[in-house]
Amino acid sequence: MHTVAVLALDGVLAFDLGTPLEVFGRTTVGGAPAYELVVAGPRRTVAAGPVSLSVPHGLDRLVVADTVVVPGRADPGVPPDPRAVRALQEAARRGARIASICVGALDLAAAGLLDGLRATTHWRAAAALATRFPAVDVDAGSLFVDNGQVLTSAGAAAGLDLCLHMIARDHGGAVAAEAARTAVVPLTREAGQAQYIRDDGLGSGGLTATLQWIEEHAAQPVTVADIARVSAVSARTLNRRFADEVGTTPSAWLTRSRVRLAQRLLETTDWSVERVAAASGLGSATNLRARFAAVVGTSPTRYRTALGTAPH
Structure with missing residues (x-):
């Protein structure tokens, strides 16, 4: 089964974290779950706004996943945990599909995974992405950008669009449309x-x-x-x-x-x-x-x- 690992770093945005868990987690093919979901990170407990979250898996599960999703953090100006950066780089070397939600794009850029690629992020963070990482071709107008192996999305709700897009890539439009229906969101915007x-x-x-x-x-x-x-x-x-x-x-x-x-x-x-x-x-x-x-x-x-x- 296709494994989707969601990276949970300290300060993770709860909505960004929950989006892939809900969208991929409720997707079925022939009545059976289409994805295995894991939440992984370098720490077993992380802050997520007013709550703290338990992280059940270490970065070893992220490295071997088929798809890795990087949610945004409350303060993307703080460099990501170096252990997470190394894990993302290793997952990319293995050929994993890697996607970011909202300002999670800055963490992908910090890992060097967006160099030479077109990428998007929340429009408020687009200037910071372009300034801090000049090797990235920042597209502030798109809801998401698909470069094949590496994908990025804009603000939080655009993470829904990106997840549905990946489901359509994996299983076709009909499965993605049913996932959209389950989530009560448009299939495409x-x-x-x-x-x-x-x-x-x-x-x-x-x-x-x-x-x-x-x-x-x-x-x-x-x-x-x-x-x-x-x-x-x-x-x-x-x-x-x-x-x-x-x-x-x-x-x-x-x-x-x-x-x-x-x-x-x-x-x-x-x-x-x-x-x-x-x-x-x-x-x-x-x-x-x-x-x-x-x-x-x-x-x-x-x-x-x-x-x-x-x-x-």
């Missing part, structure tokens, strides 16, 4: 964390206001020219700032907004695919299917079926 960033510098309204406007008008026949006009900048400037601050284009963001709207309609209505396509701004069922597959990785019908919301 493509928006990125740029929507949460304050003072991101696109005119007086900020990019946040522009992204919100796109979300609110996604169902309408919006063009990039319309977005530029609302943002009070030229289309060229808009494209440049989207590339710099979100890592994509206004057109791609608009498409993803429409797909997200289609997801909500598939989850909450029994409308036909044709009606969902029209109501989400994607026009035709053919276009909806193509865009949905590109963004979500499955078809609208399979997505709806996996969530148990198929029309009766």
Whole structure:
């Protein structure tokens, strides 16, 4: 069975620690548990905010795990325990998949596991990650980044997205969708964390206001020219700032907004695919299917079926 080891260091964020335990722990394939979960660390008791937690396993279990998850710590400015750093490096040498949640990315960087890779973390810690570890290509806009063996996620809730993504990698979209259903969370959130960033510098309204406007008008026949006009900048400037601050284009963001709207309609209505396509701004069922597959990785019908919301 695939073993997932969650690293518990002193000062661990309880939500970050609990996320992989809940998501992986409730995932089944054919009625049987899909993962073995262990919590491991260099100390047998750690502080986790107002509580203390017992850590049942030592770092030897982490080194031999198939997947290692590194939660954030309350003070990521404090260097991680050197014993944990060595264990992470050894797990990486063995070929383990290693993922971080929130500011746990700084501990991966301290172990040298993010050098030369694109990585994300909570947007408030992105500058610290970039400053302290210049060899890391920091992407502050993504909910998670998958480099194959090494993965990172943004703020705490993005850890859910990352865990579901890893389940989809391991067992396919249907199993991941059922895990999402059990956790009562969306299977995928493509928006990125740029929507949460304050003072991101696109005119007086900020990019946040522009992204919100796109979300609110996604169902309408919006063009990039319309977005530029609302943002009070030229289309060229808009494209440049989207590339710099979100890592994509206004057109791609608009498409993803429409797909997200289609997801909500598939989850909450029994409308036909044709009606969902029209109501989400994607026009035709053919276009909806193509865009949905590109963004979500499955078809609208399979997505709806996996969530148990198929029309009766």
